[in-house]
Amino acid sequence: MTNFELKRVVVTGLGAITPIGNTVSDYWESLLAGRSGIGPITLFDASRHDCRIAGEVKGFDPVDYMDRKESKRMDRFAQFAVAASKQAVKDANLVIDGSNAAQIGVTIGTGIGGLKVLEDQQEINLTRGPDRCSPFMIPMMIANMAAGLTAIQLGAKGPNSCAVTACAAGSNAIGDAFRLVQRGYASAMICGGTEAAVTSLSVAGFAACKALSLSRNDDPLHASRPFDRDRDGFVLGEGVGVLVLEELEFALGRGAKIYAEIVGYGLTCDAYHMTSPVPGGEGAARAIELCLKDAGLTPDRVTYINAHGTSTGANDPTETAAIKHALGNNAYQVAVSSTKSMTGHLLGGSGGIEAVATVKAIADSQIPPTINLDNPDPECDLDYVPHRSRAQAVDVALSNSFGFGGHNVTLAFKKYVE
Incomplete structure (x- = not known):
């Protein structure tokens, strides 16, 4: 303790x-x-x-x-x-x-x-x-x-x-x-x-x-x-x-303005492969679950997830499965988008710019889109906010990042309330 x-x-x-x-x-x-x-x-x-x-x-x-x-x-x-x-x-x-x-x-x-x-x-x-x-x-x-x-x-x-x-x-x-x-x-x-x-x-x-x-x-x-x-x-x-x-x-x-509150941090390892995620996304799912537990949040509280969403054959269905495993039926009620569709993959920089986007989504009640989602993969069946941004209040948002070596990280932010 x-x-x-x-x-x-x-x-x-x-x-x-x-x-x-x-x-x-x-x-x-x-x-x-x-x-x-x-x-x-x-x-x-x-x-x-x-x-x-x-x-x-x-x-x-x-x-x-x-x-x-x-x-x-x-x-x-x-x-x-x-x-x-x-x-x-x-x-x-x-x-x-x-x-x-x-x-x-x-x-x-x-x-x-x-x-x-x-x-x-x-x-x-x-x-x-x-x-x-x-x-x-x-x-x-x-x-x-x-x-x-x-x-x-x-x-x-x-x-x-x-x-x-x-x-x-x-x-x-x-x-x-x-x-x-x-x-x-x-x-x-x-x-x-x-x-x-x-x-x-x-x-x-x-x-x-x-x-x-x-x-x-x-x-x-x-x-x-x-x-x-x-x-x-x-x-x-x-x-x-x-x-x-x-x-x-x-x-x-000091009278600072507050964009949002950071409330959770989950991190795990796949212990599976140098570059490929474990099939089914077990490690990523645990990172999401641990993050929510750390934040004291239940899956139904999550409004938005900024996905790792790399545009690779291995990541996208694996991350989808991980979100569904961690959130259960609530996964289909959550907006999920990949801003990498616009920026590309910044490797170690991606978690930084995606956390900025996640915080801004909460502060401005706007969810950025996943562009170029013209023909959805049948294995990827969540709400990925295709093509256009969405005006929507965001109370709790997660940001996922996964790395070679099996590193899985999820951060949780929520709207600040005194």
């Missing part, structure tokens, strides 16, 4: 840089409009690749958020993290200074980290020699640096960590931050997920393991199609989503 007095934890700030908008407002507007951010790859020459499309962030300039010299010592994934964290802290109107810095921490997850720096430096190593490699290669590459650099930039001296659980990393980071605030280790946490893995080696590797969509290079807007019977793999994306979580009394004491 815990000796901690569990605190209520609320969401007070949001930040996002995504393939469909570099601010939360632009991202959310694009989601509700059903706007796809998938297009031809421009970040490298993809002409020799079987997959030549991705969800790239457009028009991002790190100098809008940090000194140019500092930005050149960060991989793109860390630049994203620092930028979105500054957005979120500004949105929360949270001032970090000597009076509170030790009680404000950072947890930012990533699936891969600084892969582009590693690729570039290996090329230098092979062509120009090992003595020409950058002294910043290691600190730019390592996955924890997004959280570390964010703390440096913001002066946050509290708990600091990095979840590296593949496509569940962002959600694990948010859940871990929730626990830290809930149990009194921090008054506030800056948390989320970031990724910048649209690189030649990454695309080659994902294509080789048959994970990517390969049939719609000439029709990128329709390539990501979760729960559709004609899906043929996910589309790689990049970006970041960040939340500011605060202990309720800390937030109220």
